[in-house]
Amino acid sequence: MQIFLQLVASGVAVGMIYAAIAFGYQLTFATSKTLNFGQGEALMLGALFGLTLVPFTGYWLMLPLVLVFGFALGAVVERLGVRPAVKIKSEYGWIMATIALGIIFKNVAENIWGRDDLKFPSPLPEEAITFGGVRVLPMELMIVAGALLMMLAVELFNRRSIWGKAVVATSNDIDAAGLMGINTQKVITLSYSISAMTAAFAGVLVAPVTLTGATMGSVLALKAFAVAIIGGLESGLGVIVGGLILGVAETLTGFYISTGYKDVPGLILLLAVLAVRPVGLFGKAVIKKV
């Protein structure tokens, strides 16, 4: 039982990272019905950029800089990869373009930071804290808190600020929002920026507990997509639940079956959910008008 609780506790931390990335998928999907297939690379670049800054700025001052970096990165991805494809109404186009940008980022990162995984200095003590026999790293607590805080911040932004309201309006009906004088093009860029920003932030959160390197993003992004699907691409609560389900499922698989298979349950779950209920557990079925 103790081991089980321990596994659940670690699973929760991993799951919150998935949720944070999945949240980024939701942001762009809502406004433009597109996803950044290079979301994992945004996370990786955020982490590596942060790693480069840490010696100069320390961990805490590095955070806002990484947020700015992520924000700019998202805008670049949207302008180069998504906007032209959306203009020519090519689904294949934006999928391929974001994938292409993703592999370019990965390749460039490999050439700048090397192919080996690097150690990210932890800002918090690395001594585990024990809660009733369950050992938890302070950094894991920070991951959960940080991810929740960030999602909360974005929600507040959407509800309170005028730009956030424009984002919500665009998500509901892009044509109507456009007719109301909202610059939907800018809103889409903004949603990409926020999306990449959350990914970059997730990157610096997760980096101290995992290794940091050019390849760290790919699998994380894929599993975050599984989380987004399980939770439904429209539901904010869904991604948190989905993230927790997946994170725990993974640590359990890793312990009880084999660490080699720990990536499998998420992907199987993804296939299963799509086969049974493509809109996700928390999503609403849309009626298509013909």
Added chain:
Amino acid sequence: MAQPASAPALARQTAPPVPQAGLGRFVGLLGAVCLVVFLAAFPHVVTSQYYIHLLVVIAIYAILILGLDIVVGYTGQVSLGHAGLFGIGAYAAAVLFLKFKLGLWVGLVAGIGVTAAFGLLLAIPALRVSGPYLAMVTLAFGTIIQIFINEMTDLTNGPLGITLPPARVLDFSLIGMQAPWGAAGRKLEFYYLVCACLLATIVVVNRVVRSPFGRAFEALRDSPIACDCMGVSVYRYKVYAFVISAALAGLAGALFAWSERYVAPNSYGFELTVLFLLAVTMGGRKSRAGPLIGAAIIVMMPNILADISLVRIMAGIIAALAVVVVGLAFLRRKDNRMSLLIPGALCLAFFPATLAMESVTDFRLTVFGLMILFVVYYLPDGIVGFLREKLPFLRPSHTGATQELAASGDALIRQGGRSGADPLLKVERAVMQFGGLKALNEVDLAVRPGTIHGLIGPNGSGKSTMMNVLTGIYKPTAGGVSLATGTDAARRLDGRTPSEIALSGVARTFQNVQLFREMTALENVLVGLHHSFQGTLFDAILGTPRRRREEREARARAMAILDFVGLGSLAQVEARNLPYGKQRLLEIGRALALDPVLLLLDEPAAGLTAPDIAELTAIIRKIRDAGITVILIEHHMDVVMGLCDRVSVLDFGHKIAEGGAREVQSDPKVIEAYLGSPVADAAE
């Protein structure tokens, strides 16, 4: 309801000229002959083993990419799982050797079979989704495959991989003979085997895509809903496309295992998938030459990139071209001159970058990524598509052979309807609920055979919802729909899939035209005739006499139908190039191809000009006279009044009136529904 704003403008366009037929087929044949001669002669001209091996790899990739094109080019789905399928094929062959010492031939068969089975498995979740979802599903599938190959050490030898001996293609020692072509020839056996597989693949893919299967693939890309409503199950044909594509990937994988003589899990990752997609897009989808060109590019590219001086020369050429293109755009004041600046600057910057670098090998993936971006935005139809646009004789001939076929409208429609007073279609207390809204609230409808039954009502009254309930796109929340064809008892329609309903004799058109845009008018009608084909996939692949006879008959029938709706002379024009009014007529023709007993027309006159409307009403009358019952949703009251034998009026999901056209027109309830004024006011 919503009338397309551009419709009148489109209708005024003249019909585009019918493309020249015949030459395209000739070009294809010439290309095929050149390819055979090239492949046969290559090892005798270039004796270097290195180049022969390079050609083998190109051919193997081409086999896979030809298969990938079926999924990407024809059905329009993005698959990121093909490297995984390739790996399954390779491992199927390699494991059989490792465990049972079974050689090349069994390996090939197993590669095809096992991978096709996995393609089927992949199709199950992939069936219900499309676009980005499908891309992620296939990506997840590919990742799972790689993990399993890595982890199932007992079977696959894990990360160590499997080493294979040289392939033995023909084992003459079994019959106690020496190979007749000596030791030098023996080395080429595998080369010729791969070439034979490539040529066979080209023939198979060619036949499949030109068969009803290929048409179904294209149809489901352009409009899945219309495809289902033509009785062509999107569900089933997506599976076919995936399985065929997977089988070819498996064949390629098995050949690859024996050509490299070593398989390892890391060779079949995401990057390989991206390369395959680059090859399909860059070469040009929906062609045979495209995948060959694409395969050659992705195999040669690493070699070119390894040679820095060559890269510098190419970068110089690219930079010069960029200067010329951007310069010309500015001189001619083209609209896109600003948007060309960024890629132009990037191309320019690339040249000094290559001068500064010692080697670009490390940036191989960046170069591939840039190539993808370039292709997606500036060459979306690939090299072959670009050439086809510039050189008209390269365009596919479509179906020139049946150009002279024509027929009168007689005996066109096989009368399946029946006369009599009993209703043909009966809707009983149909309820359709969306959330809190009842779009249909206990609506009864009875349509007598041989009549034109009008369905009218203000916007939002539930007419289109009724249409969608009748054709199975919506499943009614409650109530029943039944159709009485022939002399049998009425059959229930509710709860069936759109394609089942279509096949039981209910055809429809759509409020917003849903044609298969990239297919010709004739091919659109042929999709409607899909039900008349009995041939299996093997008939299509082998080109059996049955298949050819069916195709001939279907084409003749399709021409007859086109003549019936007045589109005979436009048979070879792609649907997207037809004027709007003709598109509407083509949609009706396509629906007629289903041999319906009941035809549902959803606002057929919307957006049409007066002469178009006159033509349309004449055709609808002809259809009724041929024995087909028609349900007509329409806002043009003169059309409704002139055509309909009986009219039902809907308002807010309720049926508020029914009767003869004149009778309904003067019904106070109907007037109220349309004008929104109280009954008393209207009566005064």
